[in-house]
Amino acid sequence: MLKYILRRILLMIPTLIGTTFLLFAIVRFSPGLSSSNQFKGGMMKGGAGQRAQVLAEQEQMGLRDKNGHKISIPVQYVNWIDQICQGNLGVSKEYSIPVLQLIKERLPVTLTMNVIELLLVYLIAIPAGMLSAVKRGKMFDFSYSFISLALYSLPVIWVGAMALGFLANPQYLPWFPAAGTHSTNTSNMTFFQYCGDYLYHIVLPIICMTYGGFAYLSKQVRAGMLDALQQDYVRTARAKGVGGVAVTIRHVFRNTLLPLITMSAGLLPGLLGGSVIIEKIFSIKGMGALMYRATFSYDLPVLQASALIGGVLTLFSYLVVDISYAIADPRVSYE
Amino acid sequence: MNDRPWRDDQSQTAGENAASERRQGPENPADDPRASAMFEAPMPQAHPTPPLAATVAQPPGAQSEPLALKGETYWQSVRRRLFKPLLVRFSAAYIIILALLAVFVPFIANGDPYTIVIKAHGKTPAHREYPLFRTLTSIDLIVLAVFACLCCYLVLAWRAGGIADPIARRKSRLRALLIFGGIALIGSLAIYFFHQNVLDVRNYWRMVKAGRATAAIFPPVHWGYAEMEPLSRNLVYKMPYSRHILGTDGDGRDVLSRLLWATRIVMAIGFISQVIALVLGVIVGALMGYFVGIVDLIGMRLVEIFEAIPTFFLILIFVAAYGRSIFMIMIILGLTGWSGIARFIRAEFFRIRKLDYVTAAIASGLSLPRVLFRHMLPNGVTPVIVSMTFGIAGAVLSESGLSFLGVGVRPPTPSWGSMLNDAGNPGSTFHWYLALAPGILIFLTVLAYNLIGESLRDAIDPQLNV
Numbered sequence: 011m012l013k014y015i016l017r018r019i020l021l022m023i024p025t026l027i028g029t030t031f032l033l034f035a036i037v038r039f040s041p042g043l044s045s046s047n048q049f050k051g052g053m054m055k056g057g058a059g060q061r062a063q064v065l066a067e068q069e070q071m072g073l074r075d076k077n078g079h080k081i082s083i084p085v086q087y088v089n090w091i092d093q094i095c096q097g098n099l100g101v102s103k104e105y106s107i108p109v110l111q112l113i114k115e116r117l118p119v120t121l122t123m124n125v126i127e128l129l130l131v132y133l134i135a136i137p138a139g140m141l142s143a144v145k146r147g148k149m150f151d152f153s154y155s156f157i158s159l160a161l162y163s164l165p166v167i168w169v170g171a172m173a174l175g176f177l178a179n180p181q182y183l184p185w186f187p188a189a190g191t192h193s194t195n196t197s198n199m200t201f202f203q204y205c206g207d208y209l210y211h212i213v214l215p216i217i218c219m220t221y222g223g224f225a226y227l228s229k230q231v232r233a234g235m236l237d238a239l240q241q242d243y244v245r246t247a248r249a250k251g252v253g254g255v256a257v258t259i260r261h262v263f264r265n266t267l268l269p270l271i272t273m274s275a276g277l278l279p280g281l282l283g284g285s286v287i288i289e290k291i292f293s294i295k296g297m298g299a300l301m302y303r304a305t306f307s308y309d310l311p312v313l314q315a316s317a318l319i320g321g322v323l324t325l326f327s328y329l330v331v332d333i334s335y336a337i338a339d340p341r342v343s344y345e
Numbered sequence: 346m347n348d349r350p351w352r353d354d355q356s357q358t359a360g361e362n363a364a365s366e367r368r369q370g371p372e373n374p375a376d377d378p379r380a381s382a383m384f385e386a387p388m389p390q391a392h393p394t395p396p397l398a399a400t401v402a403q404p405p406g407a408q409s410e411p412l413a414l415k416g417e418t419y420w421q422s423v424r425r426r427l428f429k430p431l432l433v434r435f436s437a438a439y440i441i442i443l444a445l446l447a448v449f450v451p452f453i454a455n456g457d458p459y460t461i462v463i464k465a466h467g468k469t470p471a472h473r474e475y476p477l478f479r480t481l482t483s484i485d486l487i488v489l490a491v492f493a494c495l496c497c498y499l500v501l502a503w504r505a506g507g508i509a510d511p512i513a514r515r516k517s518r519l520r521a522l523l524i525f526g527g528i529a530l531i532g533s534l535a536i537y538f539f540h541q542n543v544l545d546v547r548n549y550w551r552m553v554k555a556g557r558a559t560a561a562i563f564p565p566v567h568w569g570y571a572e573m574e575p576l577s578r579n580l581v582y583k584m585p586y587s588r589h590i591l592g593t594d595g596d597g598r599d600v601l602s603r604l605l606w607a608t609r610i611v612m613a614i615g616f617i618s619q620v621i622a623l624v625l626g627v628i629v630g631a632l633m634g635y636f637v638g639i640v641d642l643i644g645m646r647l648v649e650i651f652e653a654i655p656t657f658f659l660i661l662i663f664v665a666a667y668g669r670s671i672f673m674i675m676i677i678l679g680l681t682g683w684s685g686i687a688r689f690i691r692a693e694f695f696r697i698r699k700l701d702y703v704t705a706a707i708a709s710g711l712s713l714p715r716v717l718f719r720h721m722l723p724n725g726v727t728p729v730i731v732s733m734t735f736g737i738a739g740a741v742l743s744e745s746g747l748s749f750l751g752v753g754v755r756p757p758t759p760s761w762g763s764m765l766n767d768a769g770n771p772g773s774t775f776h777w778y779l780a781l782a783p784g785i786l787i788f789l790t791v792l793a794y795n796l797i798g799e800s801l802r803d804a805i806d807p808q809l810n811v
Contacts, residue, residue: 021646028650033662040666159799163792165742167749167765168784175768175775182775276652283657287746305661305752313665317658324653 014336022329029321030094034087037314094318100311104304109315112300117319119191120289120296123212124281127219128274135224136270139231144258146236155229162225166284170218170291178214186214189293215292219284223277230273234266241265272335275327282320426804433800436793443790447608448492451477451485454602456569458549461561476545477564483540487533488609494529498522548572568599570606571757582776592778594767596757603759604782610753610760611790614675614744615737621679623733626686627726631717633687634694634725641691648684656681656743664752671754674747678740685736686729693725727805734798738791745787761787 075081081089093100099109138158142151175181178188187193191211196204238244239262247261286298293299297316304312417425428434446453457476465471501521508514550567552558568589574580574597583593591600633644660677667673697703698721706720747753748762756763761783768780 021642024643024646025649025653028646029653032650032654036659036662037666041668159795160792163738163788163795165745165765165784165787165791167746167762168780168787171765171768171775171780172777172784175777175780179775279653279655283655286657286661287750290750301658301661302750305665305750308665310662310665313658313662317654317662320658321650321654324655325649328649328653 011336011340015333018329018332018336022325025325026322029325030091030318031087033314033318033321034090037310038083038086040310099315099318102304102309102312104307104309104312109311112312113297113315113319116295116297116300119294120282120285120298123215123219123288123294123296124278124285126212127216127223127281128277130216130220131223131227131277132270132274134220135227136231138224139228140235140258140263142228143232143235143239146232158225158228162222164222166218166222166287167291169221170214170288173214173218174291187211191294215288215294218291219281219288227270227273231266231270234269235262238262238265268335268338272331275324275331278324278327279320282323423801423804427797427800430796430800432796436796439789439793440797443608444612446605447612448488450605450608451481453564454566454568454570454599454605455564456548456550456567456572457545458561458563458567461549461553461558463552463558464556466557473560476547476549480543480545482542483536486536486540490532490536491529494525494532498525501525566599566602566605568602570603570759571598572602573597582774582779584778591782592776594764594776594779598757600764600779600782603764604761604786607759607761607764607783610671610744610748610758611741614671614678615740615794617675618678618682618740619733619736621676622682622686622736623729625679626683627690627718627722627729629683630687630690631694631722631725634691635698635717635721637695644687644691648687651681651684654681657746660743660747661752669752669755671758674744674753678743682736682740685732689728689732690722690725693728694721697721697724728802731798731802731805734794734801738794738798741787741791741794 069076097110099113101107102109102112105112138154142154145151173186174188177183178186187210191208192204193207193211196207199207235258244257244261247257252261282297285296286302288294289296289298290302297320301313301316303309304316428437452459455477457480459477460473460475462471462473463469498521502518505514505517505521508517549558549561550563553561574593576597578597580589580593581595581597583589585592589599589601591604594600594603629644629647633641656678659681660674663673663677703716703721706716711720744753744760745762745765748760749766751763751766753762754760764783765780765787768777769775
């Protein structure tokens with residue numbers, strides 16, 4: 011057990027290094043940032059003042075040291091990692107404030123919405139998957155699997171645009187707010203009013219994030235349940251005289267629950283990526299919107315740091331899930 | 346590690362001796378050319394679920410009809426069961442229609458007529474012109490050339506089906522593939538380097554209306570995808586009406602024409618990205634599953650890296666750092682899509698690497714790529730085909746999302762995603778007729794691919810308990 015956990019943690023180190031190196035390399039080798047380009051490309055014709063400015067810029071980006079000498083790429087990478095370990099993710103070009111501060115503001119918004127979404131998806135997918143396993147081959151099973159596949163195929167951009175256009179637009183039905191997660195006058199609200207206001211604002215975004223998510227999950231629930239239904243212990247329980255629902259919940263479902271929890275970590279990258287679109291459509295100021303803006307203002311430090319945080323978050327959630335899985339199920343090992 | 350790590354198996358000593366003898370000299374009596382020919386022949390009988398193994402304990406609740414009819418090969422039975430549901434047949438037909446549209450769209454939606462007679466004006470006498478054919482771009486020509494070669498290959502491959510000897514049949518198909526693949530490649534390069542695109546700004550429709558030209562034959566939709574109505578006529582954001590059957594967008598461009606032209610992006614993004622993913626995934630997965638040990642350890646770290654970073658974030662960084670290009674998005678979707686395929690192949694190769702026929706292939710001294718891709722891969726590739734079908738659906742969704750955000754195709758190239766974006770922003774007027782059609786088409790396309798994928802999965806693995 012301890013060996014498994016230790017090995018799992020040690021194996022994460024090369025993955026982390028690889029992830030950081032990939033992100034470093036993408037930005038470092040981009041045409042706008044290679045130092046040789048900037049010196050040859052006519053920027054140096056502007057006299058000493060401009061030269062000093064360029065040097066200072068490049069020093070800030072970690073391309074040169076204090077004396078104006080070029081730093082080799084491996085050393086640049088090590089320096090970059092060193093800065094990250096000290097909590098310095100660079101300075102945003104657009105906002106001119108540390109990237110870490112920006113992400114600290116934005117990350118909670120996105121994560122809260124993703125957690126709410128994940129809970130909703132599980133709440134819908136598990137009972138639906140159980141029901142279609144129990145009613146296997148019947149009308150409910152067929153129609154549910156088709157409907158969930160159809161919902162999964164519905165493009166978020168379309169549902170979002172339609173919902174925004176018809177339900178949050180004074181032109182048609184102004185039922186929901188069109189932008190943001192809060193009203194403007196939050197300061198004089200009580201806590202419950204504040205929560206209610208928040209929920210009212212995120213109804214449409216959450217629907218858009220949720221509807222496509224449960225197809226995959228409920229399919230897994232169904233497959234796991236079907237597998238467990240054929241086990242000997244289920245027959246034993248039935249033979250003992252345990253009732254239908256009790257068998258389904260206590261014997262079958264409990265044995266399928268574990269893999270489902272593992273799956274939540276695998277959903278995280280998709281959720282983070284999907285929030286870019288949702289936050290753009292509903293003008294929510296989260297990580298996705300931050301990255302969207304940064305793409306158009308060529309704010310590479312912000313993009314790099316956001317992707318890094320997304321990747322590291324995912325890796326750590328894989329780690330936590332794997333370890334808790336190993337603790338819960340003693341059969342798991344690397345052998 | 347062993348110096349020949351693919352033979353780290355203790356149980357293979359006999360085969361290893363034979364193999365090393367074979368390598369030592371051609372005068373060795375073990376060097377029988379027929380032996381290697383036997384192993385190089387395709388081995389269709391070694392599928393993961395042999396069709397005639399249906400006699401082995403059919404699981405309770407499996408469908409009552411036989412898994413394979415008499416005299417049916419594995420792939421014939423897969424095809425039969427794949428197209429059994431009506432919805433899957435509709436989906437396949439829909440995809441084929443989209444593909445044909447993508448190839449022939451210049452002849453369907455174009456502002457230039459096939460042929461037109463321009464009346465005499467000034468010193469120019471009356472003459473006949475063929476504007477549509479003159480203005481075909483290199484991309485149009487390349488698509489048409491590749492499509493023609495594909496058709497020729499399919500006809501030859503179909504005719505080769507009549508050859509009884511499986512090895513001769515395979516050879517004949519391979520020859521057809523090489524010939525027409527070569528023609529397609531050389532032709533595309535030639536078109537790319539030597540064809541000059543013609544820019545024609547004349548509005549032939551108006552010339553006919555003004556009486557300056559006659560005898561024009563126009564395509565069914567007589568609007569180009571970038572052709573704008575003149576600003577003076579104020580035909581922007583028009584609801585559907587007779588002149589523009591699906592309305593016009595904010596620049597006064599015909600929505601129907603743009604919808605049709607966008608099929609190109611949709612077809613290209615799915616196939617190209619998944620082919621890249623397939624090549625990468627198969628190579629990495631095969632090496633991981635075959636060598637196990639350190640190669641597997643390193644390969645899995647690579648897989649983890651690409652699974653951890655959200656694809657969307659990665660694409661946004663690439664766009665900001667290297668500029669926007671649809672080809673780059675295809676490549677990145679391929680680069681991030683291979684991890685699932687690699688996992689599948691790895692698991693399959695783990696399973697089959699110790700089977701007797703693999704040992705035999707190694708023992709007969711075949712090269713490593715031959716063992717991996719000729720002998721092992723055909724038995725491990727089936728789940729990958731399913732994963733590719735879902736991958737195409739995912740790529741179509743991703744592309745529409747990216748184009749919606751404005752980081753996908755460059756304007757004025759149409760894409761269903763970017764057309765949705767034209768429908769309206771928060772706070773502005775919402776033009777529902779601009780959002781309706783592209784959204785439905787994205788939905789239908791993704792649904793069609795997903796339905797085919799589901800049916801394919803059930804058809805490939807008949808023992809699967811669903």
